[in-house]
Structure formats: C-alpha cells, structure tokens
Amino acid sequence: MSEKKSSLLLKNGRLIDAGQNLDGKFDIFLVDGKVKEVASDLDVVADQVIDLDGLWVLPGAIDLHVHLREPGYEYKETILSGAEAAVAGGFTSIACMANTYPINDNAAVTRFILEQARSAPAKVLPIAAISKGMQGEVLVEMGDLVEAGAVAFSDDGKTVPNSKLLRHALEYASLFDKPLLCHCQDDALFADGVIHEGMISAGHGLAGIPSLAEEIDIARTIMLAEYLKVSVHICHLSSRGGVELVRAAKARGVRVTAEATPHHLFLDERAVVDLAYREALDETVKPSMLCYNTNSKMSPPLRAAEDVAALRQALAEGTIDVVATDHAPHEATEKAVEYSLAPFGVIGLETALALALRLVQEGDLTLLQMVARMSLAPAAILGLDDRGTLAPGMAADLMIVDPEREWVVDPAKFQSKARNTPFTGWRLKGRVIKTIVDGRVVFSS
Amino acid sequence: MGFRRKDLLGTRDLSAVEIRTLLESAESFKEIAERPLKKVPALRGKTVVNLFFEPSTRTRTSFEIAAKRLSADAVNISASTSSVVKGESLVDTVDNIQAMAPDIIVVRHKFVGAAHLIAERIGASVVNAGDGANEHPTQALLDLLTISEHKKLEPGLTVAIIGDIAHSRVARSNIWALTTLGITVRVCAPPTMLPRGLEEIAGVRVCRRPEEALEGADVVMMLRIQLERQDRLLFPSVRDYARIFGLNRQRLELACPDAIVMHPGPMNRGVEITSEVADGKHSVILNQVSNGVALRMAVLFLLGGQGRE
Numbered sequence: 174m175s176e177k178k179s180s181l182l183l184k185n186g187r188l189i190d191a192g193q194n195l196d197g198k199f200d201i202f203l204v205d206g207k208v209k210e211v212a213s214d215l216d217v218v219a220d221q222v223i224d225l226d227g228l229w230v231l232p233g234a235i236d237l238h239v240h241l242r243e244p245g246y247e248y249k250e251t252i253l254s255g256a257e258a259a260v261a262g263g264f265t266s267i268a269c270m271a272n273t274y275p276i277n278d279n280a281a282v283t284r285f286i287l288e289q290a291r292s293a294p295a296k297v298l299p300i301a302a303i304s305k306g307m308q309g310e311v312l313v314e315m316g317d318l319v320e321a322g323a324v325a326f327s328d329d330g331k332t333v334p335n336s337k338l339l340r341h342a343l344e345y346a347s348l349f350d351k352p353l354l355c356h357c358q359d360d361a362l363f364a365d366g367v368i369h370e371g372m373i374s375a376g377h378g379l380a381g382i383p384s385l386a387e388e389i390d391i392a393r394t395i396m397l398a399e400y401l402k403v404s405v406h407i408c409h410l411s412s413r414g415g416v417e418l419v420r421a422a423k424a425r426g427v428r429v430t431a432e433a434t435p436h437h438l439f440l441d442e443r444a445v446v447d448l449a450y451r452e453a454l455d456e457t458v459k460p461s462m463l464c465y466n467t468n469s470k471m472s473p474p475l476r477a478a479e480d481v482a483a484l485r486q487a488l489a490e491g492t493i494d495v496v497a498t499d500h501a502p503h504e505a506t507e508k509a510v511e512y513s514l515a516p517f518g519v520i521g522l523e524t525a526l527a528l529a530l531r532l533v534q535e536g537d538l539t540l541l542q543m544v545a546r547m548s549l550a551p552a553a554i555l556g557l558d559d560r561g562t563l564a565p566g567m568a569a570d571l572m573i574v575d576p577e578r579e580w581v582v583d584p585a586k587f588q589s590k591a592r593n594t595p596f597t598g599w600r601l602k603g604r605v606i607k608t609i610v611d612g613r614v615v616f617s618s
Numbered sequence: 619m620g621f622r623r624k625d626l627l628g629t630r631d632l633s634a635v636e637i638r639t640l641l642e643s644a645e646s647f648k649e650i651a652e653r654p655l656k657k658v659p660a661l662r663g664k665t666v667v668n669l670f671f672e673p674s675t676r677t678r679t680s681f682e683i684a685a686k687r688l689s690a691d692a693v694n695i696s697a698s699t700s701s702v703v704k705g706e707s708l709v710d711t712v713d714n715i716q717a718m719a720p721d722i723i724v725v726r727h728k729f730v731g732a733a734h735l736i737a738e739r740i741g742a743s744v745v746n747a748g749d750g751a752n753e754h755p756t757q758a759l760l761d762l763l764t765i766s767e768h769k770k771l772e773p774g775l776t777v778a779i780i781g782d783i784a785h786s787r788v789a790r791s792n793i794w795a796l797t798t799l800g801i802t803v804r805v806c807a808p809p810t811m812l813p814r815g816l817e818e819i820a821g822v823r824v825c826r827r828p829e830e831a832l833e834g835a836d837v838v839m840m841l842r843i844q845l846e847r848q849d850r851l852l853f854p855s856v857r858d859y860a861r862i863f864g865l866n867r868q869r870l871e872l873a874c875p876d877a878i879v880m881h882p883g884p885m886n887r888g889v890e891i892t893s894e895v896a897d898g899k900h901s902v903i904l905n906q907v908s909n910g911v912a913l914r915m916a917v918l919f920l921l922g923g924q925g926r927e
Contacts, residue, residue, distance in 0.1 A: 375813030378751025465731030
C-alpha cells in the first residue's frame with residue numbers, strides 16, 4: 174500500500190469549494206499529493222489524520238499577480254521569501270510578473286525563476302514579458318518562453334502603447350492559449366501623477382492620475398480583443414468607468430476577465446492623507462505616518478469612494494473575476510521618502526485572505542463567491558486544470574482557516590521581506606493556520 | 619493661549635481661534651520693525667534652521683530676519699550647499715540636523731508633505747515654508763494680516779484669487795484660512811490650471827472669467843504664473859494668458875472702489891499683473907512683505923517661545 178506513505182485525512186472541517194459548489198462538513202482524503210476523495214464521514218486508513226472541527230478548508234488561493242523581485246532586486250523580496258509570504262496567506266500558487274532585472278523576456282530567466290522556486294513552499298509560475306525589455310517595441314519569443322514554463326504574458330507596470338504590437342501579442346499568445354495580463358494606462362494622461370485625480374489631489378496639490386488614464390486604455394484593449402476574437406485579462410481594475418467597460422464588453426460576449434486588489438476594494442483616496450480614515454487602528458501597531466504615508470501610493474492609485482463601491486459590486490456580480498494582490502515589495506528606506514519620490518506599490522499576500530473574508534463579513538460576497546474569485550477563477554484564467562478546486566484528482570493544494578481567529582496586521586511579523594502594507598494596525602478576523610501544497614504541510618501557525 | 623502646536627504645517631486644520639491668535643501676536647510684533655534697535659530677547663539661545671530645498675530669496679530672508687529680531691540663532695541651509703546634491707535622503711539629512719538639536723526648523727521643499735515627513739520624525743518644531751503645491755501657511759497668514767489692515771476679516775468680505783490655482787500652495791493656504799474665517803472666496807484660473815472638484819471640497823466659487831471673479835471684490839490676489847510650465851501644454855502663450863487673465867486697470871475697476879490688490883511675489887510684470895496696477899494706489903504688495911516679517915516672528919515666537927512652555 175504505497176499510497177499510505179503520504180496520505181492525509183482531513184476530518185470534520187467545513188469545506189468551501191466553488192469548483193464543486195460545496196459548502197458543508199466533509200472529510201477530505203489526500204493521497205500522494207492529490208485529492209483522492211471528498212465525502213461525509215470517510216472511513217479510510219490514513220498516514221495522518223487532522224481533526225478540523227470548527228475550521229474551514231478552502232482550495233489554495235492562486236494569485237495571478239505578484240512581484241517577487243528576483244532576479245535583480247533581492248533586497249526587496251526573493252522568490253523564497255515571497256513564496257513564504259504566500260503560503261502564510263493561504264496562497265498555494267503565485268504568478269510572478271516579469272519586471273525583474275534582468276526582465277523575464279527570455280527562456281533563461283524563466284528557467285532561473287523556476288529553478289529558484291524548486292525550494293519554495295508555494296508553486297511559482299513565471300509570467301513572461303510581452304515585449305523585449307518591456308520596451309513596447311518587439312515581441313518576446315513566446316513559443317520558447319511557453320516551453321520554458323511561462324504561464325502568461327504581461328508588461329505589468331507599463332502599458333503596451335503601440336496598438337499594433339498589442340494586437341500581434343494578443344494574436345500570437347492565443348496560439349498557445351496563454352493569457353495576456355494587461356496593465357492599462359494612458360501614459361500621457363498618467364504623466365507625473367502620484368495619486369488619484371480627485372478631491373485629495375485637488376486639495377493637497379499632489380499631481381493627479383485621472384481614472385480616464387486607465388479607462389481609455391481598457392477601452393482600447395477590449396476593442397482589440399473583441400476585434401481579434403481572443404481573450405484578454407485586465408490587471409488591477411480601479412475605477413468605476415473601468416468596471417463599466419468590462420461589464421459592457423462581457424455582455425457583448427467579449428472574452429475579457431479582470432482582477433481587483435484588496436487595497437482597491439478597501440481603501441480610497443482619503444487614505445493618502447489619513448491612512449486610518451476607515452479604521453480604528455490597534456494602539457500597539459500603528460503606521461509611522463498617517464498623513465502622506467507612502468504605503469498609500471500604488472499604480473493604479475486608490476480612487477474615490479464611489480469607485481470602491483463599484484469594484485465591490487463588480488466583484489460580487491462577477492464582472493471582476495479575480496482578487497489578485499499585486500504584491501509589490503519595496504524596502505523600507507525606499508518608501509521613507511517624499512511622497513512624490515516613493516516607488517508605487519504595496520504588499521498584499523499576507524493580508525489578502527483575511528480582507529477577502531471581510532468582504533464576506535461585510536455582506537459584499539458570499540463565501541463561495543469569495544473562494545471562486547481567489548482560486549477557481551484565477552486557475553481558469555491561467556489555464557491550470559489541476560488546481561483551483563478540491564475535486565478528486567486535483568492537486569492537494571489547500572488552506573485551513575480559523576474563521577474566528579482575530580488578529581492585528583503587524584508588518585514586523587510578516588514572512589515577506591517587505592513591510593509596505595497600507596493595512597498596518599487593522600484588526601482582521603479569520604486567519605490561515607495551515608497551508609498544504611501537493612499534500613504536504615508547508616505552513617503552520 | 620490660542621495656539622499650542624508643535625508645528626505649523628498648514629492652514630487647512632487651523633481653527634479660527636488659532637488664526638486670530640497668530641494674527642494678534644503678529645500685530646504686536648509689527649512695532650519692532652520701527653524701533654532703532656530691532657531686536658527683542660524672546661528666543662535668545664534658541665536655534666532656528668532654515669532648511670530650503672528650493673531656491674527662495676524672499677521667504678528665506680523673511681524668516682531669517684524674523685528669527686534674528688527675536689534673538690534666535692538662525693542658520694540657513696540651502697539645497698545647493700547641502701548633502702542633498704550628494705544623494706542623501708531627506709530623512710538622513712533631517713536626522714543629521716536633529717542631532718545638532720535645533721529648536722525650530724523652517725522647511726521649503728518642492729514636494730508635497732516634506733514638512734509633514736520631517737515633523738513626524740523629529741522633536742523640533744517645524745514650520746512649513748512651502749511644500750510643493752500644497753501649503754504655504756505663513757504666506758496666507760501674512761496675507762490675512764495685510765487684509766486686516768484695510769478690511770474686516772469677517773463674513774461679508776469677498777476675496778478673488780486669480781491665476782494658476784492648481785499649482786499654487788499660496789492659493790490653497792489662503793483658501794483654507796479665509797474660508798475658516800467665513801470669508802467668501804472666488805477663484806479663477808484657466809481650466810487647465812484649476813483642480814477638478816475644487817468647488818465642492820473647498821467651499822469656494824469657481825469663476826470662468828476674471829471679470830466674474832473681480833465683480834465687487836474687496837480683495838484681489840493675483841498669483842504668479844510659472845512661465846516654465848508653458849511647455850507643458852497648460853496655456854497657449856504668455857501673451858494669451860496676459861490678455862485673458864492679467865489684471866490691468868480696466869479690469870480692476872470692476873472690483874470694489876477701495877479694493878486692495880495683492881501678489882505673493884515674485885511678480886511677472888505685464889503677465890499676471892500690469893505695472894500700473896502693481897505700483898498703483900490699490901496695491902499693498904510691499905505691505906505684504908513687511909507684514910511677512912512680523913507674522914513669521916509671531917509664528918517662531920509661538921512655536922519656540924513661551925507659546926509652548
């Protein structure tokens with residue numbers, strides 16, 4: 174009975190799995206890294222049995238938008254530290270963007286990432302650039318990159334300004350059924366903006382980034398996909414206008430998917446001048462600055478309250494398919510500068526799940542919807558047919574959550590090397606206590 | 619005492635009582651400029667550092683004179699002579715200055731929030747002498763001091779602010795201070811220099827044309843047009859700007875007969891304001907400069923002197 178050598182029985186947990194449309198008490202039998210059986214009161218002999226009474230079992234979250242900074246910027250984050258942050262947050266697969274140094278625009282870099290990832294606790298999926306050097310001029314060798322292991326293409330951080338090149342990228346990527354993840358931004362309208370163009374930029378004289386900068390480029394991207402009859406994925410939707418464009422395109426039958434980040438779902442432009450405007454922060458863990466704190470700076474920027482409401486509605490109705498973190502680590506001193514000089518980006522792997530649960534607690538999503546947005550949908554977009562659900566035969570990638578556990582976001586306790594979260598001091602409810610990848614416990618708190 | 623803060627970072631969150639306290643204190647310092655010995659011992663033994671990351675002659679000189687008339691030791695550090703050019707971060711620069719135990723740091727910086735970043739970090743009092751397009755509180759307060767010499771600072775007064783509102787810290791600080799006192803503010807700028815949504819957030823009236831803003835105004839504040847922005851597509855030409863938005867004698871006649879004309883300087887004569895108006899009987903531009911010293915003495919005194927003790 175060789176299977177017993179690595180078998181694990183999870184008993185009495187509440188399984189919430191959108192892929193099987195299950196929400197209830199089930200036992201889950203994991204054998205040799207895969208789900209063998211899911212049923213009530215399973216009577217099997219297992220190598221190890223874990224009783225999960227009062228706990229939840231969710232498919233491992235899949236983040237199709239993270240920045241791991243390796244190679245090149247290991248002082249910010251490494252593939253290993255990023256993967257450790259991932260499993261601490263319930264993510265079992267993470268897809269890493271190409272803006273490393275060197276840029277992941279050739280098979281050698283893709284192979285390097287996969288090599289580094291072999292010792293990582295999470296499954297790391299390299300996303301290759303769309304254009305060489307992310308310069309927006311010449312396509313990368315897509316075939317070669319797919320063979321090396323690239324799961325998608327993206328010049329994230331930058332748009333592809335040349336519409337003809339974007340067209341060719343969409344066409345060529347469709348040959349491999351690999352998605353293009355598009356960072357939509359009109360560079361001229363974005364200009365030297367640092368926050369949303371709205372009431373805070375008007376009142377505080379910080380250069381604004383209009384929602385229009387995103388919307389114009391989303392419209393262009395959707396039009397290309399519609400014309401070419403190919404699929405496309407829109408990264409980090411932040412504005413109501415962007416939501417409306419995606420909603421209308423989906424209604425017309427365009428194969429467009431979209432993601433939103435936890436920070437855009439929870440924070441609006443007011444966070445720039447008062448990082449605690451929404452929360453009574455825990456007294457013991459407060460951000461160093463509440464006003465002009467650079468952890469409120471990311472691209473696209475935190476927008477108006479009405480945009481946040483539109484994103485939440487879109488997430489619930491499925492116009493937004495995925496919650497992705499856009500985990501963007503920066504070293505502390507890089508963020509401890511004048512607001513306009515700080516790099517864009519915040520981290521999110523270790524807070525995303527509890528924030529997603531909070532969307533459920535606040536009544537914006539059902540639990541099954543939340544699970545779908547964090548595991549099922551991202552697996553489908555990336556074409557990963559062995560994960561995203563815990564149906565028999567799938568990879569045994571899952572998280573065990575204590576839904577009652579209350580905790581305070583304290584960056585000092587993060588697995589990530591970076592600390593640049595806008596959620597410092599937030600009191601959240603629901604925490605990952607174990608993460609299992611291929612049947613093996615890779616994180617335990 | 620109506621002013622008990624560690625720092626003066628802006629007028630946005632000052633109360634009417636705080637504003638009036640600062641103005642009353644400034645009023646009492648005016649007289650010192652008329653003495654043969656222009657010095658009082660109020661801040662003897664205190665160190666004031668003028669930390670200027672942006673070139674400025676008038677504001678820096680004004681703060682320096684204010685500090686010296688209060689007997690403080692004033693040190694000027696400008697970006698061109700500091701370690702900033704060597705690539706040192708703001709935080710490191712400030713930590714080094716803090717290690718020398720100054721009492722008050724006056725900061726001018728091209729980026730929004732620089733003074734706040736410093737104030738958060740150090741124990742010394744910080745005066746914001748201009749952060750990007752955000753705030754320049756002492757300018758607004760000296761403007762109020764100047765207005766109060768001619769008009770009552772109370773509801774019923776109408777102030778027109780005309781020029782590049784979007785990029786002006788002077789405009790913002792004045793808007794916050796004036797509206798806090800219940801004064802009516804009209805703003806007028808080319809649409810490319812007007813922040814979207816200002817009307818709702820600031821409680822000001824946005825006027826499309828300067829004529830509309832000037833109609834019956836008691837106070838006219840003209841803002842400096844930064845000519846270097848011209849290549850950034852904000853307005854077609856200096857000539858066009860002067861023609862549509864410049865303050866000349868004919869336009870000024872639309873204002874109240876005893877209206878006063880202000881400008882924070884430095885002026886572009888013949889662009890936002892004609893020389894005839896700038897040097898005319900309505901102009902209080904040089905009074906603003908004199909009042910600047912008195913107002914800054916009050917600020918330094920209240921932050922570094924008995925105000926906090």
